[in-house]
Amino acid sequence: MILKQGDWLYKKEHYADVVVVGSGAAGTALATKCAAFGLSVIVLEGGERDYSETSQDCYSGESEGISLPYGLKNSRLRFYGGSTNCWAGGCGVLNK
Ligand SMILES: Cc1cc2nc3c(=O)[nH]c(=O)nc-3n(C[C@H](O)[C@H](O)[C@H](O)COP(=O)(O)OP(=O)(O)OC[C@H]3O[C@@H](n4cnc5c(N)ncnc54)[C@H](O)[C@@H]3O)c2cc1C
Incomplete structure (x- = not known):
C-alpha cells in the first residue's frame, strides 16, 4: 500500500517493526x-511516486572540486525508486 503525504496525515499513528528511510536500491532491498x-x-x-521538478529541486546546488557529469541536482533522483530510476546498466564485479 502506498500512502501519499496527504493521506498519511489523516492516520494518527503508525506501527511497524522496521522503518526504512528511502526507496532506492538499498531501502527497497532491505524492506523486501x-x-x-x-x-x-x-x-x-x-x-513523490513519479519524477517532479519541484521535488528534484531539493537536490540543487553547486559542486566544487569534483566535476559531475549530470551536475549536483541530477546525480541522484528524488522519487520512488531513487537513483535506480536512471541506472545505466553497468554492473561491477564483486572481488572475493
Ligand atoms: C545517472 C546515473 C547512472 C547510474 N548508473 C549506474 C550503473 O550503471 N550501475 C550501477 O551499479 N550504478 C549506477 N548508478 C548508481 C546507482 O544508481 C546508485 O548507486 C544506487 O541507486 C544507490 O542506491 P541507494 O538506495 O543507496 O540510493 P538512492 O537510489 O539515491 O535512493 C535514496 C532514496 O532515498 C530518498 N531519500 C533521501 N533522503 C530522504 C529522507 N530524508 N527522507 C525520505 N527519503 C529520502 C530519495 O528520494 C531516494 O528515493 C547510477 C547513478 C546515476 C545518478
Missing part, C-alpha cells in the same frame, strides 16, 4: 528482506 522474514515494514520516501 525484512518483509520476507515476517516483519512489518514502513518505507518513507521523501520524493
Whole structure:
C-alpha cells in the first residue's frame, strides 16, 4: 500500500517493526528482506511516486572540486525508486 503525504496525515499513528528511510536500491532491498522474514515494514520516501521538478529541486546546488557529469541536482533522483530510476546498466564485479 502506498500512502501519499496527504493521506498519511489523516492516520494518527503508525506501527511497524522496521522503518526504512528511502526507496532506492538499498531501502527497497532491505524492506523486501525484512518483509520476507515476517516483519512489518514502513518505507518513507521523501520524493513523490513519479519524477517532479519541484521535488528534484531539493537536490540543487553547486559542486566544487569534483566535476559531475549530470551536475549536483541530477546525480541522484528524488522519487520512488531513487537513483535506480536512471541506472545505466553497468554492473561491477564483486572481488572475493
Ligand atoms: C545517472 C546515473 C547512472 C547510474 N548508473 C549506474 C550503473 O550503471 N550501475 C550501477 O551499479 N550504478 C549506477 N548508478 C548508481 C546507482 O544508481 C546508485 O548507486 C544506487 O541507486 C544507490 O542506491 P541507494 O538506495 O543507496 O540510493 P538512492 O537510489 O539515491 O535512493 C535514496 C532514496 O532515498 C530518498 N531519500 C533521501 N533522503 C530522504 C529522507 N530524508 N527522507 C525520505 N527519503 C529520502 C530519495 O528520494 C531516494 O528515493 C547510477 C547513478 C546515476 C545518478
